[in-house]
Each structure stands twice: as structure tokens, then as C-alpha cells.
Amino acid sequence: MTVLEDLAPPPKVEVPPRGAGRRDAWQRRLPLLPALIYVVVVTQIPFLVTLWYSFQNYFFDVPGGAHWTGLSNYKTVFTSAAFRGALVRSVVMTATAVIVAMILGVAFAVLLDRKFIGQGVVRTLIITPFLVMPAAAALVWAGPMLDPNFGLLNYLLQPFGVHHVAWLSTHALGSVIVVMIWQWTPFMTLIVLAGLQSQPPDTLEAATVDGAGALATFRELTLPHLRPYIELGILLGSIYLVNVFDAVRLMTNGGPGTATTNLPFYLYTQVNNAFDIGGAAATGVVTVILTIIVATFALRMFARVFQFEGAAS
Amino acid sequence: MTAVAARAQRAREPRPGRVREMSGKVGWGIVAWVVAIAFFLPVLWMVLTAFKPESAAETWPPKFTFSPTLAEFRLVFSGWGPYVTHSLVATVGSTILVLLLGVPASYALSVHPVGHWRDGLFFFISTKMLPIVAAIGPLYVIALKAHLLDSIWLLIILYTAMNLPLAIWMIRSFMLEVPSELLEAARLDGAGRIREMTGVIMPVISPGLVSTALICVIFAWNELFLALNLTVTNAATMPMFLISSVPQEGLYIAHLSAAATVASVPVILVGWIAQRSLVRGLAMGAIK
Numbered sequence: 192m193t194v195l196e197d198l199a200p201p202p203k204v205e206v207p208p209r210g211a212g213r214r215d216a217w218q219r220r221l222p223l224l225p226a227l228i229y230v231v232v233v234t235q236i237p238f239l240v241t242l243w244y245s246f247q248n249y250f251f252d253v254p255g256g257a258h259w260t261g262l263s264n265y266k267t268v269f270t271s272a273a274f275r276g277a278l279v280r281s282v283v284m285t286a287t288a289v290i291v292a293m294i295l296g297v298a299f300a301v302l303l304d305r306k307f308i309g310q311g312v313v314r315t316l317i318i319t320p321f322l323v324m325p326a327a328a329a330l331v332w333a334g335p336m337l338d339p340n341f342g343l344l345n346y347l348l349q350p351f352g353v354h355h356v357a358w359l360s361t362h363a364l365g366s367v368i369v370v371m372i373w374q375w376t377p378f379m380t381l382i383v384l385a386g387l388q389s390q391p392p393d394t395l396e397a398a399t400v401d402g403a404g405a406l407a408t409f410r411e412l413t414l415p416h417l418r419p420y421i422e423l424g425i426l427l428g429s430i431y432l433v434n435v436f437d438a439v440r441l442m443t444n445g446g447p448g449t450a451t452t453n454l455p456f457y458l459y460t461q462v463n464n465a466f467d468i469g470g471a472a473a474t475g476v477v478t479v480i481l482t483i484i485v486a487t488f489a490l491r492m493f494a495r496v497f498q499f500e501g502a503a504s
Numbered sequence: 505m506t507a508v509a510a511r512a513q514r515a516r517e518p519r520p521g522r523v524r525e526m527s528g529k530v531g532w533g534i535v536a537w538v539v540a541i542a543f544f545l546p547v548l549w550m551v552l553t554a555f556k557p558e559s560a561a562e563t564w565p566p567k568f569t570f571s572p573t574l575a576e577f578r579l580v581f582s583g584w585g586p587y588v589t590h591s592l593v594a595t596v597g598s599t600i601l602v603l604l605l606g607v608p609a610s611y612a613l614s615v616h617p618v619g620h621w622r623d624g625l626f627f628f629i630s631t632k633m634l635p636i637v638a639a640i641g642p643l644y645v646i647a648l649k650a651h652l653l654d655s656i657w658l659l660i661i662l663y664t665a666m667n668l669p670l671a672i673w674m675i676r677s678f679m680l681e682v683p684s685e686l687l688e689a690a691r692l693d694g695a696g697r698i699r700e701m702t703g704v705i706m707p708v709i710s711p712g713l714v715s716t717a718l719i720c721v722i723f724a725w726n727e728l729f730l731a732l733n734l735t736v737t738n739a740a741t742m743p744m745f746l747i748s749s750v751p752q753e754g755l756y757i758a759h760l761s762a763a764a765t766v767a768s769v770p771v772i773l774v775g776w777i778a779q780r781s782l783v784r785g786l787a788m789g790a791i792k
Contacts, residue, residue, distance in 0.1 A: 218697065219618045222608030226668060227624070229605055233665035234631045237639040237646060244642050299539065307533030315776055316540040319547050322775035324726045326743035327764035330750065331550045334757050341562045341757070343549050373546070381783050434635050436729045441747065455637040455729065462733070468641040475638030486633040 238479065244472035251466035264473035274474060276449055277457035278481070280364070281433060284453055288371035288435075289428045293421060295372070296379025301409075303380065304387045314384075321377035329441035332370045333359060363443045363450045370438050375431070379424045386420030387413070426489055433482075454478055550768075553761035561758035576762035580749070584766065586737075587745035593656050594741060595724040598663035602671045602720050603713065605664070610675035611701050615687065625676070628669040636666070640733055647734055656739040662730050667720040674719070674785055678712030679705060715785030718778050725771050742767045 245264055249257035268274050303314050320328070336343050339357035348356075358366045390413065398408045436455040439445055445452035445460065452460075458478075461471040553561050555572040609628075613621045636643075644653070652658040682705055690704045706713070728743040735744070749763040750756055775782060 216619070219612055219616050221612070222701075223612035223618055223624060226605040226609035226672065227627075230628060230631055230665060230668055233661060234634065234636075237636075237643045238634065240642040240646060241639045244645070302532065302536045302539065305529070305532050305536075307529055307536060309533070309537065313536050313540040315779065316544040318775065318779060318782075319544055319772060322722065322768070322772045323547060324743060324746070324764070324768045324771065326726070326728045326746050327550070327768045328546070330746060330760055331546060331764050334760055335549055335553045335561070336546055338562075338757075341564050341566060343545075343566055346564075346566050373543070376543070385783055430632050434637055434729070436637065437743070440728075440732075455635070458637050458640055459729075459733070462641045462644065468645060471641035472639075475641070478638045479634055482633055482635055482638075486630060489633065 241472045241475050241479075244468055245476045247469045247472075249468040249472075251462075251468055253466075257469070260469065264469045265477070267470060268473045268477050273449065273452075273457065274477075277452050277454045280451065281453040281455075284364070284368055284371065284435065285429055285433045287368050288375060288432050289425055291368075292372045292375040292428060293379045293383075293425055295376045296383050296424065297417070297421070299376065299380040300383035300387055303384055317380060318377040320373050321375070321381075323374070325374060325437040326441060328370060328374055329438045332366070332373075332438075333442040337366060359443055360447055363447055367435075367438050367442055367451050370442065371432055371435055375428055379428065382420050382424040382427075383417060386417045390416050429489070547768075547772075550761050551765050553758055554765045556758045556761075558755045558758045561761070562755055576758045577766070579759060580762045580766050584742075584745055584763075587740055587742050590656055590659075590735075590739050591725060591742040594659040594663055594739070595721055597656075597660040598667065598724050599717050599720045601660065601664040602667045603717060606668055606671040606675050606716070607706070607713070608701070609672050610679055611705070613672065614676045614679040615682070615700075615705065616697065625673070628672050631665075632669045636662075637729060640729075644733060653734060654736045654738045658734055659731060659739055659741070662734075663724040663727060666727070666730075667723055670723075671716050671720055674716045675709070675712065678709040678716075681712075682708050711781055712785065715778065715781035718774065718782060719785055722771050722775065 244257065246259060246261060247257040248260040248263070299317055303310065303317070307313075323331075334342075337345075337358040339345065339355045342358075344358070345353060345355055356362075394412060395408060398412055403411070434455055435453065436459065439451050439453055439456045440459070443451040445456045454474075458471050458474055461467045461474060552568075554576060555574070556567070556570050557573050557575065560567050560570045612618050613625055618624060647653040647655075647658055652661075686704055686708065687700065690700050695703060726743065727741070731739070731741045731744055732747075735741070746760075746763050746767050749760050
């Protein structure tokens with residue numbers, strides 16, 4: 192560390208003239224601008240337009256275009272049982288899938304961190320579900336895997352007294368969540384595995400030598416070390432899983448009834464079946480506000496991770 | 505001192521410990537293999553079913569032995585042309601655009617950071633948290649009015665915005681790893697910022713750029729929601745091809761499995777080959 196400090200340039204003594212400082216600031220900013228402008232234009236403008244349309248009565252199939260209706264779209268959103276249901280299901284689906292995937296991910300990562308025959312092959316097999324196209328995963332689970340009449344799962348569960356269960360009708364929500372877990376466990380495994388492999392081996396060895404049991408070592412040393420990795424896995428997983436659409440659309444189409452309708456699918460039906468741009472926009476605005484509230488907490492978590500970075504380097 | 509003594513004593517210890525250790529290793533290995541095979545089973549079943557004749561795909565009990573046929577694959581390859589072209593253009597186009605925008609931006613957030621680099625980084629991450637689904641209705645109207653509906657350009661534009669935040673985050677973490685002596689040496693040689701970026705930083709972080717590109721490719725290739733809402737035929741991508749392979753009636757399970765296999769295999773193969781850099785990319789993006 193001291194060597195690096197010696198190599199570091201001596202602190203600048205001379206104060207650059209005003210003009211040069213400003214030029215330097217712009218030289219620093221310039222490379223950032225294209226990406227910043229791009230992201231602002233492409234991601235923020237649609238949300239501003241969404242805000243605008245949320246106060247309009249605008250049905251795509253009704254001629255005459257949009258006209259101002261004030262807060263009526265919002266009144267509909269807040270009194271709509273369908274919206275509340277979709278919101279609750281979104282939370283349940285995301286939370287369950289993320290938590291279970293993370294628990295499995297930690298377990299698998301611990302397994303993969305050991306030496307055994309065919310370690311590479313096992314890791315390859317375990318990460319594969321993450322690489323399968325979600326639409327393909329949804330359709331393959333819905334048909335060849337879960338079909339009541341010829342599905343593989345019913346066949347494998349036969350010895351346990353399961354007979355031709357129509358999973359997608361009787362356990363729709365659970366089935367969708369299982370597929371979400373199946374696809375995202377590999378992602379969690381990879382992140383946690385990276386954390387495990389970055390753990391300095393000598394501290395673990397010291398703990399073993401000092402007579403600490405495997406479980407105690409894991410709880411007292413490994414888990415705290417993994418914490419930022421686990422937090423980030425949960426954060427990234429939530430960002431992607433709260434938007435899960437493919438599995439819902441292709442496995443159950445939101446049903447039976449509205450049993451698996453989450454927010455993305457609800458918005459999709461508002462636009463595609465009801466052509467209700469105004470209503471969908473109001474739903475979207477409420478969704479975004481709720482997301483911002485959740486994300487504020489999430490960003491706090493991020494800030495902690497960045498502090499960790501500072502401490503580590 | 506205790507550590508050395510204990511280790512020396514363990515080395516002198518006779519067989520039993522070794523044997524237990526060995527059997528423990530084998531035991532964990534078996535558990536790992538069982539878990540891996542269970543996890544891989546749906547993929548294996550998809551590929552197996554793809555080689556079945558349609559009549560053997562929907563039987564009870566499910567058939568594990570059958571005479572394999574390529575008939576369904578032939579059917580898939582006869583119809584996938586436009587879809588796979590659109591997917592390739594959207595995936596490659598958006599990934600290139602992500603790198604073109606992301607590398608300079610990451611540079612401005614790491615090597616010569618702008619004043620408020622922390623805020624900038626948080627802004628990029630926060631756009632990932634706004635669910636794009638919330639804006640889908642207005643997005644449709646905007647695309648319609650801009651004459652971008654059902655156009656491959658629209659998908660390129662949106663996939664770039666979708667992947668850029670994660671990419672900036674990852675590339676930045678790789679740039680932070682570049683040894684500062686290297687940058688210092690380049691500066692002493694009189695390299696300007698552009699030469700510093702293209703001549704010094706880019707070669708060092710190229711493995712990181714590859715894993716970043718890889719993750720962008722995976723997300724763009726697999727994306728369905730935007731494609732389904734904003735394209736019809738002129739820009740329909742592989743996930744939509746998959747949906748079109750499920751007919752209203754008749755047997756279709758083998759055909760569906762073949763289409764699902766074909767749609768998934770490119771990303772699976774790339775992911776298998778590059779899994780080390782995938783792990784590295786995710787981990788670096790996650791922590792640094």
C-alpha cells in the first residue's frame with residue numbers, strides 16, 4: 192500500500208486559472224453526456240407522457256383521441272379491486288421467489304465451493320436455467336413438464352401418490368413462482384459463489400484450527416462476508432422479478448380468473464384488451480410511485496454497499 | 505503457534521481422519537450432482553421432447569425411448585428466418601450501442617470522475633427500478649406517432665436503454681481495477697484522455713467488456729414484453745416465434761419443444777463457454 196502511495200503524484204500545488212478549471216470539468220463531463228442524455232430521453236420521457244395521459248380519457252379503440260378528465264383515472268385505480276389484487280400478487284410473487292431463490296442460491300454456492308469430481312459440469316448444469324429464454328422456460332414448464340395428462344412432473348411424483356394433478360389450474364400461483372425460482376436460483380448461486388471465492392482462505396483455516404465447527408464458522412465468518420453479495424443478489428433479483436411477465440402470460444395467462452395476474456400482466460391487459468391508455472397510465476403512475484418508495488430503501492442499501500467498497504479498498 | 509502445532513499433529517494423525525474426509529467429499533459430491541441433475545431436468549426434457557415424433561410427445565406414461573426424428577427441427581428452421589434475423593439485429597445492435605455509450609460514461613464515473621459521480625451512478629441504477637411496464641401504453645402511443653411501431657429500430661433503442669445502466673455499473677467496476685501506475689505511465693508519455701481510454705484502459709478491461717456484452721446479449725435476446733407489445737411482424741423476435749409455435753388446436757408439444765430448444769440454445773452455448781467471465785462480470789458489477 193505504501194508503495195502505491197509513494198507512486199501517487201504529489202498533490203498539485205499550483206491553482207489552475209478559472210478558465211482551465213471549467214474546461215477540465217467539461218472534459219470530465221463530456222464522455223458522460225451521451226449516455227446520460229440517452230437514458231434521460233428514452234427512460235424519463237415515456238414516464239412524463241405517462242403522467243400526462245394519466246389525466247386523460249383515452250381509449251385507443253374510440254375515435255376522437257384523448258380528452259382531459261382530471262383525477263377520474265386515479266379514482267378508478269384506487270377503488271379497483273383488480274389493481275389491489277395485482278399489487279398484492281406482485282409483492283407475494285416477487286418476495287417468495289427472491290427469498291427462496293436466495294436460500295437455494297446460498298446452499299448451491301456452498302456445495303459448488305467444495306472440491307468434488309465433475310465440479311465444472313455440475314456448475315454448468317446449475318447455471319443453465321438462467322440462460323434458458325424465459326418464454327421458452329414458461330412454455331416448456333406449462334406443457335411438457337406440468338401438463339396433467341402427459342407432464343413429466345406428475346410421472347415423477349407418482350410414487351408419492353400424486354395422480355394427474357392439473358398444476359396450472361389448481362396450483363397456478365405456486366407453479367408460476369416455482370418457474371421464477373428455477374430461473375433465478377442460478378443467478379443467486381453465481382453471485383454468492385463469487386462472494387465465497389473472494390473470501391480469504393487463511394481466516395477460515397484459522398477458525399478451523401481454533402476448533403470452530405463448520406456451522407459456527409459459516410455463521411460467524413462466511414455469512415457476514417457474504418452479506419453485500421446477498422443484498423445485491425436480492426436487489427437485482429427483485430428488480431427483474433417484479434417485472435416478470437413471460438411466465439404469467441405464457442403459463443396461465445393471468446388465470447385461472449385473476450389468480451396469477453401481477454402488475455405487469457394487469458397493465459398489459461389494460462392496454463391490449465381494454466385499449467385503456469388513460470387507465471393504464473394512471474395504474475403505471477401509481478406503480479411508479481410505489482416503486483420509488485421501495486427503491487428509496489433499496490438505494491440506501493446500495494449506499495451501504497458502496498461504503499463497503501470504500502472499506503475494502 | 506497453536507495453528508502450527510495443530511496442523512503438525514493432524515499430519516501425524518493416522519488414517520481414520522483421511523477416510524472420513526474422503527467419504528465426506530464423495531458425499532457432498534453426490535448431493536451436488538443430484539441437485540444439478542434435478543435442476544437441469546426440465547432443459548433435458550425439453551431437448552429430448554424436441555427429438556420425438558409428435559405422437560410420442562403426449563403419452564402417458566411419458567416415453568423415454570423412442571426413435572428420434574429431426575422432423576420438428578426441420579419445421580422450425582423453415583419458419584424462423586425473419587424472427588431470428590430480427591432478434592440478431594436487435595441484440596447485436598443494442599449491445600454495440602450499449603458499449604459505445606457505456607464505456608465513455610463509465611470512464612467519466614471512474615477514472616476521471618465528474619464531481620457528482622455518485623449521484624450519476626445512482627441515477628443510472630434508479631432507472632432500472634422504474635418498471636418499464638408502467639409506461640407501456642404511452643410508449644405504444646409514442647412509437648405510433650414517431651412511426652417506430654413494429655420497427656427493429658424501436659427495439660434497438662429500448663433494449664439499449666434497458667441494458668445501459670447495468671453495463672455502466674459493470675464497466676465502471678472493471679475500470680476501477682486498472683492499476684493506477686499504468687494510467688500514470690501513459691500520462692507521463694503525454695497520452696491525452698482519448699488515447700488513455702482507447703490505448704490503455706480498453707485493452708486491459710477487454711475481458712470485462714466481453715462479459716458485460718454477454719449479459720446485455722442474454723437480456724436482449726430473451727426479452728419478450730416490449731417485443732410483444734410494440735411489434736407485429738416487421739420486427740417480431742424469437743420469443744414471439746416461440747409463441748407462434750403454439751397453435752390453437754392439435755398436437756404441438758414436440759414442435760414447441762424444438763422451437764424452444766432452437767430459441768434457447770444460442771444463449772445457453774454462449775453462457776456455457778463464457779461462464780467464468782459471466783461469474784466475474786456479475787460479481788464485479790455486484791460489489792465494486
